[in-house]
Amino acid sequence: MIASLSPxxxxxxxxxxxxxxxxxxxxxxxxKRAARGGDWCETFALSKDVIALSxxxxxxxxxxAFPMMLLVRQAVRxxxxxxFDPAQTLAAANRAIxxxxxxxxxxxxxxxxxxxxxxxxxxxAGHPPPLMIGPGSARFLTYPAADLPLxxxxxxxxxxxxxNTPASALLVLYTDGVTEYERRPLLGxxxxxxxxxxxxxxxxxxxxLAIEELxxxxxxxxDDVSILTASLPGVNLSPHLAWxxxxxxxxxx
Amino acid sequence: MEAxxxxxxxxxxxxxxxxxxxxxxxxxxxxxxxxxxxLAEGGAGTRIVVQMDSCGFCDSAGLAVLxxxxxxxxxxxxxxxxxxxxxxxxxxxxxxxxxxxxxSTLQLALDVxxxxxxxxxxxxGQKKASAWNSIQTGGGKxxxxxxxRAARSSLRSAPSAELP
Numbered sequence: 001m002i003a004s005l006s007p008x009x010x011x012x013x014x015x016x017x018x019x020x021x022x023x024x025x026x027x028x029x030x031x032k033r034a035a036r037g038g039d040w041c042e043t044f045a046l047s048k049d050v051i052a053l054s055x056x057x058x059x060x061x062x063x064x065a066f067p068m069m070l071l072v073r074q075a076v077r078x079x080x081x082x083x084f085d086p087a088q089t090l091a092a093a094n095r096a097i098x099x100x101x102x103x104x105x106x107x108x109x110x111x112x113x114x115x116x117x118x119x120x121x122x123x124x125a126g127h128p129p130p131l132m133i134g135p136g137s138a139r140f141l142t143y144p145a146a147d148l149p150l151x152x153x154x155x156x157x158x159x160x161x162x163x164n165t166p167a168s169a170l171l172v173l174y175t176d177g178v179t180e181y182e183r184r185p186l187l188g189x190x191x192x193x194x195x196x197x198x199x200x201x202x203x204x205x206x207x208x209l210a211i212e213e214l215x216x217x218x219x220x221x222x223d224d225v226s227i228l229t230a231s232l233p234g235v236n237l238s239p240h241l242a243w244x245x246x247x248x249x250x251x252x253x
Numbered sequence: 254m255e256a257x258x259x260x261x262x263x264x265x266x267x268x269x270x271x272x273x274x275x276x277x278x279x280x281x282x283x284x285x286x287x288x289x290x291x292l293a294e295g296g297a298g299t300r301i302v303v304q305m306d307s308c309g310f311c312d313s314a315g316l317a318v319l320x321x322x323x324x325x326x327x328x329x330x331x332x333x334x335x336x337x338x339x340x341x342x343x344x345x346x347x348x349x350x351x352x353x354x355x356x357s358t359l360q361l362a363l364d365v366x367x368x369x370x371x372x373x374x375x376x377x378g379q380k381k382a383s384a385w386n387s388i389q390t391g392g393g394k395x396x397x398x399x400x401x402r403a404a405r406s407s408l409r410s411a412p413s414a415e416l417p
Contacts, residue, residue: 057313059313059314059317060280060314061280103321105317105320105321107313107347126346126347126348126349127347128346129346145348146345146346146347146348147348148347148348148349148351148352149320149347149348149349152320152324152349152352153352176312176313180310180312183277183279183309183310183312184310184339185310185342185343185346186339186342222280223280223312
């Protein structure tokens with residue numbers, strides 16, 4: 001089964017789906033109210049347990065970046081369907097881009113989420129880091145040495161990172177249009193962090209859309225904006241966490 | 254042109270061409286920086302320094318222009334960015350701080366000894382032929398392979414012509 005959601009046509013609206021109790025939601029808004037943009041954002045199942053999350057941004061935005069975006073997205077898909085791990089997938093896409101156009105550049109994250117073992121394996125090619133929110137923690141998955149974007153060097157070192165995701169965690173992947181709309185990336189990251197935590201706290205069903213609305217992004221965006229979220233199912237270990245009214249009851253007594 | 258003059262000033266000092274970036278570096282202004290760098294590449298200077306002290310914001314279009322310039326010019330290309338500069342973070346997130354030589358002061362960029370041969374690049378503004386181009390034009394390896402094939406087939410056909 002391949003469940004692909006890649007709504008580059010905004011008429012489709014937010015496309016949400018569920019895979020092995022993992023809720024996925026995607027939101028793509030091309031720049032300047034164009035129908036198509038330079039961001040891609042999609043999920044597809046690779047086996048009965050593993051789902052691939054792919055997000056990226058080609059240089060430029062709007063309609064002129066669209067054909068190149070299709071090409072890079074397909075290169076990533078091709079490599080992923082051949083069974084490569086995330087680092088190898090991005091390396092293959094990098095080779096494809098370098099061969100076609102030496103003056104072109106894209107940032108991307110490719111991740112494999114093993115829904116049974118709750119393990120996220122991802123590689124990051126110069127893209128803003130993913131955000132992981134768990135029941136007791138929230139952090140950006142950053143590492144001291146960042147890998148270069150795709151298309152810069154023919155041979156470049158790519159690393160797969162492996163992260164254990166807690167039950168009922170929320171993963172947020174996004175493009176720089178989300179954090180840089182006010183031209184202050186640090187402020188943008190804080191806003192995204194807060195918005196994602198609020199969306200997590202109220203367990204909003206269409207999480208990507210909820211985050212976009214909580215961020216109060218301007219209606220007329222100058223860069224493509226994309227958000228992809230994956231909410232893992234929870235384990236009801238503590239009745240207090242599952243039923244908030246009990247918690248408030250305990251606090252009152 | 255007016256926008257270019259407002260946002261960039263170019264200065265020649267010794268063997269260096271120094272480009273001061275004043276405003277934000279974004280989708281609308283990055284192409285101007287690209288053409289300014291291309292002009293500097295065609296000039297007499299051997300090293301190109303982009304000074305970004307007073308640049309408040311640099312988006313992916315700006316990073317792309319700087320990355321491509323670094324690719325063309327190798328070790329003769331410098332970006333001056335103090336450690337506390339607001340846009341330094343964008344370079345670290347994208348990993349481009351590995352590719353682009355970032356120095357904290359202008360003097361450092363001017364003091365670095367250039368190794369001979371590192372400074373030169375293909376003619377300014379001229380695109381390097383990609384594999385795609387060489388396939389289409391039949392240049393390079395493809396032409397070599399074709400000539401080898403022709404040589405081999407002529408060798409093979411020569412004895413067979415004598416047999417009957």
